[in-house]
Amino acid sequence: MTARKTKARRLSILALALGAWFWAGVAHAQTPAQSQGETVVDDETQTAVADYNAGNFGAALKEFHHAADRGNRLAEFNYAMMLLNGEGTAADVGEGRKWLLKAAEANMSHAQYVYGKMYDDGDFVTRDPAVAHEWFLKAAQQGHVQAELALANQFLDGRGTPRDNAQAFVWYKKAAEGGDMTAQYVTGSFYELGGDGVQRNLNVARAYYAAAAAQGDPAARLKYQELSQALQKEAKRQGAK
Structure with missing residues (x-):
């Protein structure tokens, strides 16, 4: 995968x-943080x-x-x-x-995510994916969508934690349900291919691709169209029996 x-x-x-x-400054992905009333x-x-x-x-x-x-x-x-x-x-x-560590230790989920990201990327610190994993998990357990995606990527790659595609799917799905476009695409891929504890389901895969496509993902739009055509052909084949 x-x-x-x-x-x-x-x-x-x-x-x-x-x-x-709100975000101030330049960021690649401007997803709102989860305040959690925190x-x-x-x-x-x-x-x-x-x-x-x-x-x-x-x-x-x-x-x-x-x-x-x-x-x-x-x-x-x-x-x-x-x-x-x-x-x-x-x-x-x-x-x-x-000061970032103070905010993270005070259970601010976004601070936990950013602190973990520093260690995952090696920005301002010596790169340590295992430390990053610990902080991503803390933030993800509070519903922080970016942390859920980061955690899923780590499980998929075996970075900072043993590789575990089943756990990767769990966290991709959580991030997808939180509205993350990339996670929606990857969750669709899991359902399209099946395996790793995921039962293959093209209808569900198509729904996740549609969600990502609605946010402007061109690859997801193509996958949605591809699966729609495949399902239509299968329906006609079944109807002809």
């Missing part, structure tokens, strides 16, 4: 304002978000730092990202990693 994979190209500020999650946003953090979005990085850095010192997990995460990316200050990898 070959999976197509996506990954963020850089670490990003995660801003929370007006009750919704972060209380105070006035200073809200102000920091506004200053960051306005490009006032120096002010945002100080405000995130103050809020982080009081234990606000969103502020801890955003302060870490600014330090790692060198926004509003010279980059400080050691301090940035410290």
